[in-house]
Amino acid sequence: MSGVRVLVGTRKGAFVMTSDERREQWDIQGPHFAGWEIYHLKGSPADPNRIYASQSTGWFGQLIQRSNDGGKTWEPVGNKFEYDGVPGTHQWYDGTPHPWEFARVWHLEPSLSDPDTIYAGVEDAALFRSVDGGGSWHELSGLRESGSGPNWAPGAGGMCLHTIVQDPRDADRIFVAISAAGVFRTDDGGKTWKVVTKGLRSGEIPTETAEVGHCVHRIAMHPSRPDTLFMQKHWDVMRSDDAGESWYEVSGNLPSDFGFPIDVHAHEPDTIYVVPIKSDSLHYPPDGKLRVYRSRTGGNEWEALTEGLPQSDCYVNVLRDAMSVDSLDSCGIYFGTSGGQVYASTNAGDSWAPIVRDLPSVCSVEVQTLA
Amino acid sequence: MIRVVLPFHLRNLAQVEGEVQVDVEGEATACAVLDALEKQYPVLQGTIRDQSTHKRRAFLRFFACGEDLSHEPLDAPLPVAVAEGAEPFQVVGAMAGG
Numbered sequence: 172m173s174g175v176r177v178l179v180g181t182r183k184g185a186f187v188m189t190s191d192e193r194r195e196q197w198d199i200q201g202p203h204f205a206g207w208e209i210y211h212l213k214g215s216p217a218d219p220n221r222i223y224a225s226q227s228t229g230w231f232g233q234l235i236q237r238s239n240d241g242g243k244t245w246e247p248v249g250n251k252f253e254y255d256g257v258p259g260t261h262q263w264y265d266g267t268p269h270p271w272e273f274a275r276v277w278h279l280e281p282s283l284s285d286p287d288t289i290y291a292g293v294e295d296a297a298l299f300r301s302v303d304g305g306g307s308w309h310e311l312s313g314l315r316e317s318g319s320g321p322n323w324a325p326g327a328g329g330m331c332l333h334t335i336v337q338d339p340r341d342a343d344r345i346f347v348a349i350s351a352a353g354v355f356r357t358d359d360g361g362k363t364w365k366v367v368t369k370g371l372r373s374g375e376i377p378t379e380t381a382e383v384g385h386c387v388h389r390i391a392m393h394p395s396r397p398d399t400l401f402m403q404k405h406w407d408v409m410r411s412d413d414a415g416e417s418w419y420e421v422s423g424n425l426p427s428d429f430g431f432p433i434d435v436h437a438h439e440p441d442t443i444y445v446v447p448i449k450s451d452s453l454h455y456p457p458d459g460k461l462r463v464y465r466s467r468t469g470g471n472e473w474e475a476l477t478e479g480l481p482q483s484d485c486y487v488n489v490l491r492d493a494m495s496v497d498s499l500d501s502c503g504i505y506f507g508t509s510g511g512q513v514y515a516s517t518n519a520g521d522s523w524a525p526i527v528r529d530l531p532s533v534c535s536v537e538v539q540t541l542a
Numbered sequence: 543m544i545r546v547v548l549p550f551h552l553r554n555l556a557q558v559e560g561e562v563q564v565d566v567e568g569e570a571t572a573c574a575v576l577d578a579l580e581k582q583y584p585v586l587q588g589t590i591r592d593q594s595t596h597k598r599r600a601f602l603r604f605f606a607c608g609e610d611l612s613h614e615p616l617d618a619p620l621p622v623a624v625a626e627g628a629e630p631f632q633v634v635g636a637m638a639g640g
Contacts, residue, residue: 206550207551228551229601230549230551230602230635230636231552231555231589231590231602231635232588232589232599233588234555234585234588234589247555247585250587250588250593251587251588251594253593
């Protein structure tokens with residue numbers, strides 16, 4: 172019997188939620204790693220029982236945990252993230268040079284084909300890879316050294332590499348996004364990288380069309396159309412149809428130009444989802460109404476999805492990694508909030524119901540569709 | 543034998559309860575104690591001090607015999623009472639957060 176497993180990272184631990192294909196009754200296990208911040212956990216597409224988790228606190232630093240049994244039990248693996256060579260400096264908030272310093276792992280992206288290969292996006296921004304199941308990590312330093320690194324600057328949340336998107340046609344092509352630098356693409360497995368930000372406009376930076384300096388929040392791709400990318404940026408929702416070579420705005424009738432997550436329907440590559448948030452100092456939904464917006468036209472034309480979501484007095488946030496989709500016949504959409512709710516829709520967003528309401532603040536939501 | 547008191551989260555990580563004990567070869571220094579501790583409990587590598595620079599993590603302190611040893615050189619001799627096992631070497635997390 173098919174089902175889903177929802178992996179939820181929170182400010183105080185990780186939770187593993189499972190259900191059958193009806194997605195009505197949920198078994199909730201956790202907190203795992205109680206008291207620790209779990210920025211992200213994600214399962215291997217090649218082996219759904221293999222799951223990796225990023226565990227950290229300001230007190231004790233970074234650990235990586237690995238499960239080989241679908242999140243029932245965990246073991247710590249390698250946590251030594253050393254930049255390759257002398258990392259030099261990037262820009263600090265005041266424009267002065269600042270040494271590269273490892274802070275934490277924001278995002279873990281397992282390989283599409285090998286359970287032992289996994290990518291880690293870290294703060295200060297860099298991309299690491301492990302090919303031994305997380306035992307050891309090596310920086311793909313061609314990204315940091317691709318030319319613009321000394322000009323990268325942190326966003327308010329830190330200078331983090333938070334998005335890693337793999338091209339299912341070509342394992343050597345990977346996209347990453349960095350706040351607040353932009354989007355980068357490699358076509359040779361991480362040796363060399365190209366800035367792919369043409370068309371991005373950020374009105375609050377000195378040169379709004381600058382090559383780097385854009386606060387990209389998240390990028391999503393449908394596996395059937397890997398040259399089409401959708402982006403939620405600090406300002407605007409953007410789209411590229413040429414693998415990032417050029418971008419154009421598809422914000423259309425959205426009620427704000429800000430938000431964090433963006434995702435694509437599992438079976439409809441032109442159906443995309445965002446959660447508009449009031450830009451950019453408030454970070455809660457416009458008008459106190461929690462609304463997911465869906466476009467069935469690949470952007471520009473958006474409809475508010477509200478059934479089952481609070482439509483008054485709601486002031487939660489939804490972070491960049493806190494939305495995911497399953498691939499059951501009737502596509503499920505999931506997201507978690509800073510108020511500790513995890514909402515699920517079993518009908519592509521038409522209606523919503525909470526799986527759980529009172530978790531710690533949710534950092535990430537990932538979904539595994541189980542055969 | 544040197545007694546070490548770990549904070550709650552590090553006891554959980556190391557899967558120990560109460561104090562732990564480590565044997566130190568040569569002079570008892572904070573560095574030698576942490577070397578022995580990390581050898582005995584590899585999961586603690588990187589949680590008390592940086593794995594490359596060995597710099598103490600900012601929100602942790604080292605206490606012993608009623609003294610704050612956090613700013614002493616890591617290779618300075620620990621108090622005799624710690625070296626002889628009469629008093630513990632305490633790794634203390636800052637009281638902060640939410």
